[in-house]
Amino acid sequence: MSKVWLVAEQQFRKDVFKRSFIVAIVAMPLFLGFIIVMGLLSARMQQQTTALGYVDPGHVLTQQPAASNDNVTLTRFASAAEARAALDAEQIDAYYALPADYPHSRQVQLVVGSQLDNAAVQAFSELVRFNLLAGQEEQVAARAQAGPEIVILATANNRALPLGAPGLGLFLPVLVAMLFAFLVMTVAATLMESLAAEKQNRTIEIVVSSISPGQMMAGKILGVMGMALLLAASWIGILLAFAWIGAHVLGWGWLQGITVNGRDLALLILVLVPSFLCLAALMVALGATVVDTQEAQQIGAVAFMIIFVPIYLFFLFANDPNGPLAIAASLFPLTAVTTLAVRSIFMEVPTAQFIASALVALVCGLALVWLAGKLFRANMLRYGQRLQLGRLGRKGAKA
C-alpha cells in the first residue's frame, strides 16, 4: 500500500473512531433542531387568547367563517353599553362598534382596554370581509377573502421576494455556505491540530525519515478529507430526513415545494472549491507555526469567526447587496462563499463576480499551498518554538 494511503488511513481512523466525531455528526442537526424548536416555542408563547366583542345593530355580521382563529373569541353584544360593561369588567379585551348605517358609512369604532394584538384585528377583519362577500360568487368571495399576494420584484437585482413567507429555497445558498464553513473548519482545524500534535509528540522527525514531508501532508489531507466527507454525508442525510419528515409527516408548509436556484448553487460551488483549498492551506501554514494543539485550536476559532463575518453583516448586505463592501467581501477568499450566498438572497450576483471571486481564491489558494509547504518544512523540527517569519525567505528556500 502506498505510504500516502497508510498515513491517510491512520489519520482517518484517528479522527473517526473517537467520541468527538460522533458529537460532531449530531451537533449540527441538533443545533438546527434547537433553533427550530426554540422558534416554535417562542411563537407559541407569544400566542394569547383574546376575547373580542362587537356591537352590530345593523345586523351586518350574521355569518361566521368556517375557518377561524382559535385564539380569538368573538362575542356579539346587543348594545355598546353592554359591551362597555363587559370591557370594564375585563370579560373582553376590546370591542368593535359598527354603526347601524355601516353598509353605507363603512366606519367602525374600536374600543380597547389596553392593547390589541394583530391576530385579533385580523380575525375581526376576516369576519367582516366574510359577511360583506356573502352575496358574491364562491370563487370571487374566496379570492377576495384570501387577500393580496404581494411579491416585490427587484428588477435591477433580478430577484422576486414574496412578502410574508419567502421560500426556503431562497436561503439554500446560505445553508450551503454554512455547511461549507462548518466542513472547511472541521477539516482545517483537524489538519492543523494533527500537524501540531506530530510536533508536540515528537513523532514528526521519525515520520519524515520514512516518507517525504509532501507525502505526509498529502496523506493527512486525504485522511481528514475522508473524515469530512463522512461528516458531510451524515449531516446531509440527517437534514434530508428531517426535511422529508417535516414536509410529509408533520406537514410543515415551509419545507414543502422548495425551489432551488441551480445557477446560483452552481456558481457558488465554483467559488467553494478554491476557497476550500485556500482555507485548508492557510490552516496548514498556521499549523506549521504554532507550538501546540491548544494554540492551533485558538487560531482555528479566529479563522472560523472570520468566515462568518458576512452572516453578522446580513442586514448591511440586504440594504446594499451590490455595494463596495459586499463586492470586496465577495473577493476576499475567507469570506467569499458566505458573502456571495447572503447576496444571492437579495440579488442575482453577476456571473463575472463569481468567476472573479473563484480566480482570486484559486490564486491565493495556490500561493498559500506554496507558503504552507515552505513554512512546514522550515518549522517542522522547531520543537516548542515559533517560526520567525523574517527568516522564512532564507530558511524556507533551502529547507
Add this chain to the structure above:
Amino acid sequence: MATVEVSHLKKAFGPTQAVADVSFAVEKGEIFGLLGPNGAGKTTSIRLMLDIFQPDAGTVSILDGPMTEAKKNRIGYMPEERGLYQEMPLEACLIYLATLKGLSKTDARRRLQPYLEHFDLAQHRAKKVKELSKGMQQKAQIISTVLHEPEILIMDEPFSGLDPVNTQLAKDLMLELHRRGVTIIMSTHIMHQVEELCNRIVLINQGRNVLYGDLAQIRREHSGHAVRVKVDGELPALAGVQAVTPHNDALQLTLDQQTSPQEILQQLVSQHCAIEQFEIALPSLDEIFIQVVSEQ
C-alpha cells in the same frame, strides 16, 4: 565502497552556519561515532544525510547513491527528539511506524512479538502509549527503530534520557546488530560510550571536521611522550623522566624528547623492578575532545 559517504556538506539557517564543511565515510558493518559538542552540527548533518534537509552544498551518498524514498525503508533512525503517538495503543503505534518503513502489517505484527517479549512489553501491547511508563516508552522507541531490520542504523544521542537499564539494553542491541552486519552511526557527546562501542569517529566542531579516522590511531596520534607504570615497591630513579604524576593506582612518567618508552622499560628491567603495569600513556577521548575543541 562506503555505505555512507558525506562530502563537504554545508547548511545554513539564516545567519547561522550549522554545518560549514563536514566530510566522512562510514564502512559497511562498522559502528561509527559522529562526535562533537552541543551545537557542533551533528544533528543537522544527520538530517542532511537522511534528506530531511537539503544541503546548501556538498553531497551525500548512502547505500550506493543519493537518498531515495525506497532507501528510507533500509534505514533505521532514532532522533534525539523522539516520541510515539500518545493516544494510540502500543502495538498499533509500532505496527503503523513499521508499515511506514515498508513492512506489511502481517510482517510487522509477526516481527513485533519477539521484541515485545524481549523488552517485557508483551502484556502492555493494548495499552495506550501515554499509559506506559517513561522507561517502557523508551524501550518501545528502540523497537520502532529496529523492527524493520534496517541495514543502516542512525542514532542521535541514543542513550540520552535512558535509564541505566535501558541504556544497557540499547548497547546490547547495538552490539547484536553490529554482529549481524548492520552499519551503525551514533551521534553523541558522551565520549566513554564512543570508546566502548565505536571503531572509527569523526569529531566536528563549529560545523567542521576536526578529527576523523580510526579511534585507536587518533588516540596514538594524540598521546603525549609518556608511559604509565606500576611496580611492586618504590619506583627507582630513572634517566630521561621529566615528571612523575599519579594516575589512578599507577604513575605517569613524562619523558624528555630523547628518551623512548623502550629505554624506560630497559632501565626498569635492569634495576630488577617487579613490573605490574607498563603501557604507553594514551589520552582518553574525553581529553582529546577537550584539547581539540579548546584549540578551536
